[in-house]
Amino acid sequence: MNYKNLFLCLLMGATLSASNTFAYTELKPLEENQKVSQQLVEMLERVHYNKTAIDDEISLMAFDKYLSSLDPSKSFFLQSDIDSFAKYKLTFDDALRSGDTSVAYVIYNVFLDHLEIRLDQLLKTLPSIVKNFDYTKKESLTIDPDDIQWAQTQSELDEVWRKRIKNRALILNMNGKSEEDIIESLTRRYKNQLKRIEQTDAMDIFQIFANSITLSLDPHTSYFAPRASETFNINMSLSLEGIGAVLQQEDEDTKVVRLVPGGPAATQSDLAPNDKIISVGQDGKDMIDVVGMRLDDVVDMIRGERDTVVNLEIIPSKGNGQTSKIISIIRKKVKLEDQSAQKHIVEVEREGETYKIGVIKLPTFYSDFAAIQAGDKNYKSSTRDTKKLIEELRKENISGLILDLRGNGGGSLQEANALAGLFIPAGPTVQIRDASGRVNILGDQDRSVTYSGPMAILVNRMSASASEIVAGALQDYGRSLILGGQTFGKGTVQVLQPLDKGQLKITQAKFYRVSGDSTQHKGVIPDIAFPSLLDEKSVGESALENPLPWDQIHETRYPVYWDIPSMTSKLTKAHEDRIKKDPNFISVLEQIDYIKEKTEGIKSISLNKQVRTEQQETGEQDEIARENKRRRALGLEEVETIDDITPADEDSYEREAGEILLDFITLNQ
Known part of the structure; x- marks a missing residue:
């Protein structure tokens, strides 16, 4: 479980004191997790790509991550609390190794005490708080995380809460909500949060604690407790069954990472990467605030029966970050055919002549494993479908080919390897280096070439993993121009390891291009850049905390077909001249x-x-x-x-x- 910034606020001056009490269940470590703790240490030190020792250095990072997971916006703990916790900074590694995770529960119970007292008082005082808001007053709310510090006093913290709840009330007010509606909406929000707090159990806290350790190694290594493990298995990469979106937790917010191509969110709405979801509602029912809600709870609320409607209140990333809007999406199952490769032709006029350029849009690298296992010789796969489309385009006398991988978040590694082979004779396509330093080279064994003419690959910041392997390989071979934006930069490989309770997703290897360059962190840099509304600073591997670094290994032997770097300056100048007029x-x-x-x-x-x-x-x-x-x-x-x-x-x-x-x-x- 991960409580990310529950926005709470009391009327200015209504401070809390130690004399305030509210009944809650103090959580304690589970004896059954002692074995899981020791398994985690053993696997992290033996299997993880970096083989990092779980020591005091990791403990320092884990301590900060644990506090941030509980109270990311510094809404509940005071500086005095943080000072009192300082003695635990070097104990997280020892706690995991020994299996005695009491330290996590000591800190959590302090957090729980603060939170429940505040929620209880807030629910009693909320109507008077809202009625006393003066929207004509000139004041502002700090939103830059770097400027938010732990409050020194309760009155200082109360003022922060007052401003945060006023901001939410102002958004509702500007959306046409009455004062009564605002009070009802906010009351429902905090009652739901209190209910979720009361449903928190010891396993939830263990998961937060364990992940404070795993995330100190890299952002893709995670421990899933049994409940979260089940959700992960159902929703691979947190892909939401129903609307087709990939979400992640960022501080208190639920943020859209990417949309599944062909899914309802991509085809029915203007939901976009980096948008923040702040409330969710079922059709005909009240919206429920999800700020600060654990991610798997948000997933459960958005998931639903096919052909039903879910309403999302979002703060669009392309706006001013201060205004919300509500969008509706009809839940659908994303079918394989919706993500299949598609073709069309773009006609380009040049000196009185019309040239046909074939375009193949590939949303993901897919393979119908069920059909393969059933012995169906006509099974669908991204490589087979792309090859067929290329053959059809060639019959239409195309002058060039564009492979559009924009928004393609990856998929089957085998398909990526085979698809790259459609454009080159037999040869290496990607190198995979494991934790022991062994390098395994994957390549195309088929010497036939489906298309040998001029081609370009379109990519953007949401092109990741398998997309980066294909784009990187064909760029190294000088086989294709790479156009668009810097790709995501996910060049790591994760595997799932079962544990006594739950499972561990652990980074085990890294991808490298045939040139020896890693696709990790940097991604693939296009030969010619296109302008993009995607903010590369807030999207991509480099925007995550503690990503593994970019590095190099030895290159493999491979031919270079065109010396593309020698042409990029002329191509770029012509490109820039055109877009200035388009x-x-x-x-x-x-x-x-x-x-x-x-x-x-x-x-x-x-x-x-x-x-x-x-x-x-x-x-x-x-x-x-x-x-x-x-x-x-x-x-x-x-x-x-x-x-x-x-x-x-x-x-x-x-x-x-x-x-x-x-x-x-x-x-x-």
């Missing part, structure tokens, strides 16, 4: 500049309704103006409201990739 790219560039101007360096937000309303209205007017500027340039009908705006023309990226391919062909004639 209305779609101009709009994206202006939006990037606008978001940077409005969000970069922002450390606080106003709690004044007039200021917030003006900011919201200005933002909407600016967005409408940008869209209409784009539409006028394209000869399209202008829009009047922000709701009339549809996503920008994604085909502009494919057309520009086609233009670059034609430039490439010209340079090589």
Whole structure:
């Protein structure tokens, strides 16, 4: 379990004292977890890629992570509490090794005492708190985590809570909620949080403690207690059955990491990576606040029966970070055919002639294992489907091929290896180095080449894992131009290890390109960059805490077909000249500049309704103006409201990739 910033607040000056008491169940270590603790130490030290000793250095990091897991926004503990815990800083490693995890429960019970007292008092005083809010007052709330420190006194902490709850009340107020509605919504929020706290058990605390250790090694090594283990097995990589989104916990927030291609969220709504989900509601029922809720509880609320509706209140990442909106998604099962490779043709005009550029969109690297096991010779796989589509495109006399891997989060390693082989004769495609330093080289054994002509691969920050293997291999071979944005940078391999109670997902190996460069952390850098609204600083491996570093090993032997680096300066200049005149790219560039101007360096937000309303209205007017500027340039009908705006023309990226391919062909004639 992970309590991430439960936003609580008491009326300014209504301080808490040690004399306040509230009944709660003090949690104690489970004897059954002693064996699991010792198993964890043994596996982490023996199996993990770095083979790091679980020692005092790890204990220091784990101590900070444990406190952050309990109270990430510094809402409950005082500095005096932190000072009293200092004696435990070097004991976390010893606790895990011995199996005596009492230290985790000592700290948690202090947290629980503070939290339940505050929740109890808040529920009694909430109506008067909300009724005393003055939205005309000029004050602000600090939102930069680096500026938030442990409070020295209860009154200082009470003031922080007052401002945080005022911010939530202001959002509801600006969404048209009455004072009574706001009180009811917030009361329901804290009652639900109190209920979840009361349902917390000793195993939940053990999981938080164990993960304070595992996450000190790298962000992808995690311990799953039995309940979380079951959820993980059902929802691989936390992919939500029903809406098709991958979520992660970030402080108190539930953040969208990526959308599953072909899933309901990707096709029905404007949910996007980096959006924050702040409340969830079933169709026809009240919204329930999920700020501070444990991730598996949020997953349970969003998951539901097929063809039912779930409502999500989100704070969009592309906005000002201060305004929420509600979107509705009909739950559907993501079918294999929805994620299958698809083809189409982009026509590019050049000097009076029309050139056909084939485009294959590959959302994921898939293989129908059930059909394979059943002996079906016509089973679907990303490689087989892509090969068939290439053969069909070749019959249409294409001049070049674009493989679109944008948003492709990976999948089958075998499929990635086989798909890269469609474009090269037999040869290595990826190196895998294990914890012992042994390097295993995977490669294509089939000397036939399905397509040998000019090609480009489109990638972005959400292209990860298997996508990075394919893009990296074909870039090293000089076989394909890589266009778009820096990829995710996940170059590690995890395996699941069963334990006496639950299971451990542990990083066991790293991927390396045939050139010897790791795909970890850096990802694949495109030959020619395209502008993107995805913030590479907040998305990707480098945005995670404690990622394994980028490094190199020996390169393998492989041929280079085209000297692409020698051409990139000319190709880049022509590309940049074109997008400066393209209305779609101009709009994206202006939006990037606008978001940077409005969000970069922002450390606080106003709690004044007039200021917030003006900011919201200005933002909407600016967005409408940008869209209409784009539409006028394209000869399209202008829009009047922000709701009339549809996503920008994604085909502009494919057309520009086609233009670059034609430039490439010209340079090589």
